[in-house]
Amino acid sequence: MGDPTGDAMRFETAAIHAGQDPEPVYGSVNVPIYQTSTYVQEEVGTPKVWDYARGGNPTRAAFEAALAALEGGERCFAFASGMAAETTLLLTLRPGDHVLLADDVYGGTYRLLSKVLGPWGLAFDTCDMTDPRTVEAAIRANTRIVWVETPSNPLLKIVDIAAVSSAAHAGGAKVVVDNTFATPAAQRPLALGADVVVHSVTKFIGGHSDLIGGALVTSDADLVEPVAFLVNAVGAVPGPMDCYLALRGLKTLAMRMERHAASAGAIAAFLDSHPKVNQVYYPGLPGHPGHDLAARQMTGFGGVVSFTVGSAVEALKVARRTELFFLAESLGGVESLIEVPGPMTHASVAGSPIEVSPELIRLSVGVEHPDDLIEDLGRALG
Numbered sequence: 001m002g003d004p005t006g007d008a009m010r011f012e013t014a015a016i017h018a019g020q021d022p023e024p025v026y027g028s029v030n031v032p033i034y035q036t037s038t039y040v041q042e043e044v045g046t047p048k049v050w051d052y053a054r055g056g057n058p059t060r061a062a063f064e065a066a067l068a069a070l071e072g073g074e075r076c077f078a079f080a081s082g083m084a085a086e087t088t089l090l091l092t093l094r095p096g097d098h099v100l101l102a103d104d105v106y107g108g109t110y111r112l113l114s115k116v117l118g119p120w121g122l123a124f125d126t127c128d129m130t131d132p133r134t135v136e137a138a139i140r141a142n143t144r145i146v147w148v149e150t151p152s153n154p155l156l157k158i159v160d161i162a163a164v165s166s167a168a169h170a171g172g173a174k175v176v177v178d179n180t181f182a183t184p185a186a187q188r189p190l191a192l193g194a195d196v197v198v199h200s201v202t203k204f205i206g207g208h209s210d211l212i213g214g215a216l217v218t219s220d221a222d223l224v225e226p227v228a229f230l231v232n233a234v235g236a237v238p239g240p241m242d243c244y245l246a247l248r249g250l251k252t253l254a255m256r257m258e259r260h261a262a263s264a265g266a267i268a269a270f271l272d273s274h275p276k277v278n279q280v281y282y283p284g285l286p287g288h289p290g291h292d293l294a295a296r297q298m299t300g301f302g303g304v305v306s307f308t309v310g311s312a313v314e315a316l317k318v319a320r321r322t323e324l325f326f327l328a329e330s331l332g333g334v335e336s337l338i339e340v341p342g343p344m345t346h347a348s349v350a351g352s353p354i355e356v357s358p359e360l361i362r363l364s365v366g367v368e369h370p371d372d373l374i375e376d377l378g379r380a381l382g
């Protein structure tokens, strides 16, 4: 944070102003919710901007312009969900193309490849991307995309975006970074060499657990046209109300991420010294294997903390006992959440090479007072 973005506007300023000029007729300070499916044309075949709202909507365009500025990319495309963004991007590939995935990629991304786009014709492999040499060795002649997630979900592994981008580009592949956990407030993958950023806008960008959304950001001329075409052809687009909420979320992203990270750091330290906790996964802890890299590549360590307890049964008990941490899937909202990835968010990868331990608990640390959160966890651990 703090460095110039776009037209020399700093991050916090771009979050309020990029793409958000006051509405011209009434001067509304907020971008209105343009709840329309179509637009009047002055002559046959001459729309003002868009002819139909699957192709575009002013509220959506404002959110896209703002997020593009924050990620330092030329174009942003908003979608109805993170999975809709991923699917649309992967449809730029052709049957026979190969995708290399990080080995603890988001369960839904793995399921999209294994159950939907695999049968459709895409080949894919997973590999441990914490060592860029593994990526180099796993790239094939038909590899088109190297799919990175850092920090990863749920183990918070850190991947060197610059090193993996060099390896992928040398092998003729594009690099996609799922930046959902870090957000542009803490990490700018495009500046580190990645070609595309993917977001689940549902999480920290929306930030209030009140919408499902996704986005892609890129400056890659090879991708802008094909993705723009698919946005309209496939139609996995968000409605104007969700775009309004996402834009509203962006305005406070920098401040929320600072608080999420500060509280997550305090909670990780508390858990690290708790006798009932075995292992804590948080890149802000000096003992985390990706700590030094995260300190270089990020400007904050994010709001997600995972940890293991003595048994699967104990993990279920802790998750049921917290009161402030709601037992729920998802992450990135102002309210704290707790979940057990094995049977919950990562159930779709059970039995696969990326299966997670049943003793693992994942926290999404909200913006409540951190002492209340620590006391809640202390009581739940007993």
Ligand SMILES: *Cc1c(COP(=O)(O)O)cnc(C)c1O
Residues within 6 Å of the ligand: 081, 082, 083, 084, 106, 108, 149, 153, 178, 180, 181, 199, 200, 201, 202, 203, 212, 213, 214
């Ligand atoms: C939630 C999530 C997704 C999928 O996004 P949806 O908005 O739920 O479709 C993708 N990647 C990561 C890292 C996520 O946490």
